Amino acid sequence: MSRRVDKLGQVEHFDSGSYIDAIGKRARAAAVEMARATTQSKNDALKLIAHNIEEAEAAILAANIEDLAAASALDKALLDRLQLNPERIAAMATGLREVADLPDPVGETTDLRYRPSGIQVGQMRVPIGVIGIIYESRPNVTADAAALCLKSGNAAILRGGSEALKSNAAIAACISEGLRRAELPEAAVQVLDVGDRAAVGALLGASQWVDVIVPRGGKGLIERVSREARMPVIKHLDGVCHVYLDASADHNKAFDVALNSKTQRYGTCNTMETLLVAKPIAEQVLPRLIEAYRELGVDLRGCTGAQALHADVTAATEEDWYAEYLAPILSIRIVDDIDQAIEHIRQYGSQHTDCIVTEDLAAARRFMAEVDSSSVMVNASTRFADGYEYGLGAEVGISTDKIHARGPVGLTGLTSQKWIVIGDGHVRG
């Protein structure tokens, strides 16, 4: 059973299964229309939604204040993510217009070639169908995720955090109105108006209605979705990212990349958590780096070799090598060579983003070929692992899985390819 509080404050109980069934059926029908919607009408809808969000600023902020008041017992970081302000609302509208400016992936036909039989065979990019997105706190995800699903010709079922119900409803109203005015089905984007776990459970079981599910949030949410979902999941669990400073590294590039990968932002999944340094250059590059980290207040934990280089480096435990700190903490290990670096990444890494700093082409080639992560970098900060930086436009998430989408998932990750065969009455002999 799910529960919902209506406008008069009355609590309503209802069956989660039939609630999700009704929503799923509408989404499936909308997906058929969205798959054949023109690029023009999808872009019109995106721009109308952007306009509506700007116009509704006061109403969205008022709804957000209600959510914040009800959530005042929650911790500060969560309240910050929940809070909207005029800048964040303007950013949502900008994001929608940016997605409108991206090329439409739907219908792109590639590799259409003649075969010896005389038929032409190629592949056409098509929407996946119905995308479910489950997220927490940040109400701006409602607009961002809707934009990506809409532009890629899919229908979306969005389930935001229970603490953001009113903010999300206010944004959802802007989306519905935009879809209606662009003459697209309103059910192309449905935002669940219940916040309980039973509704999420029903959604995760509805494989007949939902083709793929994308969880965005903390590890607890992602683990639950992975465990319960009866449809494919696009997700990443951990970002235990490494930078390896090779023996042949340019010392200045090593300094810049290692410092930026850790300190440009601490709480993001593409932030470096472990620095690996080749023994031959450790004494030359590490002391200066350690000073720079210390100046920024980074807590340093290292192997015995790293500890010997600086008094501020405390002993790293086995758990440190597995840790995704998401905080000003860094573990440092001195390794013998590239083999040991690759082996360390294989054992402790999370297949998210790993970087080598080197001037040696053979080392770069080996690292790129053998490190099995969604992004493998040479001489560039791990912080570049991002849909915008890769030119995808916005991203719906970063996948550390290997099937379907891998790394930053943008519009293309929300599509599939079907085979197209064109003949002139050809038959098989």
Added chain:
Amino acid sequence: MSRRVDKLGQVEHFDSGSYIDAIGKRARAAAVEMARATTQSKNDALKLIAHNIEEAEAAILAANIEDLAAASALDKALLDRLQLNPERIAAMATGLREVADLPDPVGETTDLRYRPSGIQVGQMRVPIGVIGIIYESRPNVTADAAALCLKSGNAAILRGGSEALKSNAAIAACISEGLRRAELPEAAVQVLDVGDRAAVGALLGASQWVDVIVPRGGKGLIERVSREARMPVIKHLDGVCHVYLDASADHNKAFDVALNSKTQRYGTCNTMETLLVAKPIAEQVLPRLIEAYRELGVDLRGCTGAQALHADVTAATEEDWYAEYLAPILSIRIVDDIDQAIEHIRQYGSQHTDCIVTEDLAAARRFMAEVDSSSVMVNASTRFADGYEYGLGAEVGISTDKIHARGPVGLTGLTSQKWIVIGDGHVRG
């Protein structure tokens, strides 16, 4: 618990979980080596295996005779699939050499472009890791599946039917020997030597060792695998394929495509099961087609309109429209227009392969855009939906799912793409 009969006929019982764990661990280690194996060594292994299979013809046939004797109670079709002969053994060797001749997909880097930040971003094709393949009866799948996994740089765990244990073991010996002589890890291809359900259950649960699972066989097997697998599954359930003869169809092309799609082979998943005919041309094209089908002994079931055109057409039931006959049976429906044809395919189809016969470009464009099947065809027999015909070389299966691989799955479907970023000390601002 699993059971295995040893060479002396003794039944051995052992724990399925630890059996699969040991195999999985070996496969994972082999996958690391296979991912960096050179194209040359992989091709060497394929050619050596082909040679070994030819040399071992007598031993493979002797093992096969033992399997056939033990399986004599099974039905004739199954025994035919199980039976090997010199031609089938030669075909296995040819298949292996053909895979050796295919281009190596691993390492292919595409779309490497400069971004405004100065970094270069592209995608590199890499093996998935460990592929599990579960199949029935046909021992040749052991060689075919091993070849595709090996060439794509993956490790494979193969579980054939319990009725083919000895035949598969004889082929597995040829594979191991070829891998060893090419200096590749023997554990790159492991063939389970137990035939019971408990071992399959343990394999389907081993998501830490197996990255993707491919079931090949009857509907019962595929449904079980889909239900129990804790890792992604590449599969197709049904092939309810349609040919729609549009009002603008050329009558000769319509005749050729409709006849070939049904009668070139009856038991294949890309065989047409339902013929849709636009009302304006039904009287001109259907009688001649019906005569041709009847001559070949095809049992015809139709809507009232189709029944009115020929005495041999009996009434189709609702179940007929959903049926994958895999037999000389065809259901025929006369539809008003392309809208009704697309609607029929959406309701009753299985998203496998569907074809329109038309001379009208607008109709062709609509059908290609709106029919949501893994292969959509214009003026070509549905029988072309096949890895060889599409130029993929051999196929490991045909997927009707939309995530990852769709349609015929060849070497590319057994790989993934990771992001490659190359800079020169670039950091994010």
